[in-house]
Amino acid sequence: MKSFMETVLELKDIQFSYENQTVLEAINLSLKRGEFLGLVGPNGSGKSTLLKIALGSLRPDRGEVCLFGQSLRQFRDWSRLGYVSQKATSFNLGFPATVWEVVASGLYGKLGLFRRLNKKHGRLVDEVIEKVGLTAYARRNIGRLSGGQQQRAFIARALVSEPELLILDEPTVGVDAHSAEQFYQLLSHLNREQGLSLILVTHDVGAVTTYIDRVACLNRCIHFHGDSAAFVAQQQAILSTAYGHEVQVVGHDH
Numbered sequence: 001m002k003s004f005m006e007t008v009l010e011l012k013d014i015q016f017s018y019e020n021q022t023v024l025e026a027i028n029l030s031l032k033r034g035e036f037l038g039l040v041g042p043n044g045s046g047k048s049t050l051l052k053i054a055l056g057s058l059r060p061d062r063g064e065v066c067l068f069g070q071s072l073r074q075f076r077d078w079s080r081l082g083y084v085s086q087k088a089t090s091f092n093l094g095f096p097a098t099v100w101e102v103v104a105s106g107l108y109g110k111l112g113l114f115r116r117l118n119k120k121h122g123r124l125v126d127e128v129i130e131k132v133g134l135t136a137y138a139r140r141n142i143g144r145l146s147g148g149q150q151q152r153a154f155i156a157r158a159l160v161s162e163p164e165l166l167i168l169d170e171p172t173v174g175v176d177a178h179s180a181e182q183f184y185q186l187l188s189h190l191n192r193e194q195g196l197s198l199i200l201v202t203h204d205v206g207a208v209t210t211y212i213d214r215v216a217c218l219n220r221c222i223h224f225h226g227d228s229a230a231f232v233a234q235q236q237a238i239l240s241t242a243y244g245h246e247v248q249v250v251g252h253d254h
């Protein structure tokens with residue numbers, strides 16, 4: 001049986017450089033099952049690089065990554081992870097595929113590209129589309145959706161393989177405030193009701209205070225890693241050290 005305190009992701013003493021620019025140094029970070037972690041930090045602070053290392057697409061110069069208790073060197077079960085990239089909303093939108101087809105494509109990793117979807121898979125696709133509130137748009141071409149709706153379709157595509165950990169790289173860029181709010185509510189629901197572990201890279205520091213359990217603040221090294229309440233209590237100090245200047249934090253009122 002899985003323990004609630006199982007560590008789903010662990011980064012141990014990670015160091016990484018592009019050519020001769022050191023971008024990450026002495027990074028120790030872990031995520032327990034069921035946690036919702038917000039990863040914040042200024043532009044160029046290494047957030048995307050850190051995600052790429054966690055997902056195995058970049059190899060660190062030093063340190064170790066463990067997924068679900070297994071070293072990344074041995075880890076093969078990629079369907080346990082979902083990833084929605086920063087560029088999801090501008091991704092191949094000219095392609096004539098419906099929302100349903102885009103979401104179903106999330107199953108190919110598990111099934112192989114040429115396996116036919118059976119009824120059970122079809123129901124699963126319908127279910128995740130409903131979960132993200134896009135049932136009315138399921139047959140519509142993905143290119144004919146708003147940015148916020150497209151983003152939800154990409155979340156559904158990541159969810160359809162039933163991942164245990166979902167990693168999202170700045171999913172609300174270019175999405176209006178109301179849609180962003182709905183989007184955070186959806187993530188919070190998936191986290192609380194279904195125990196999905198989440199990492200959300202965000203510049204929306206205000207969202208941190210409302211939806212997220214834990215915060216990691218990165219700028220080359222980790223400047224803070226702890227509960228959101230502790231982050232909120234010290235955020236001006238943390239952010240001015242990590243960002244190097246005073247930061248205006250916009251709160252979210254509900």
Ligand SMILES: Nc1ncnc2c1ncn2[C@@H]1O[C@H](COP(=O)(O)OP(=O)(O)OP(=O)(O)O)[C@@H](O)[C@H]1O
Binds near residue numbers: 018043044046
């Ligand atoms: N492929 C690359 N080759 C060389 N340098 C890179 C490469 N990708 C990123 N960098 C540099 O590494 C640093 C960290 O970039 P990264 O994209 O990880 O930051 P980020 O925190 O995700 O930024 P943002 O918030 O702007 O998306 C930056 O200085 C960036 O210019």
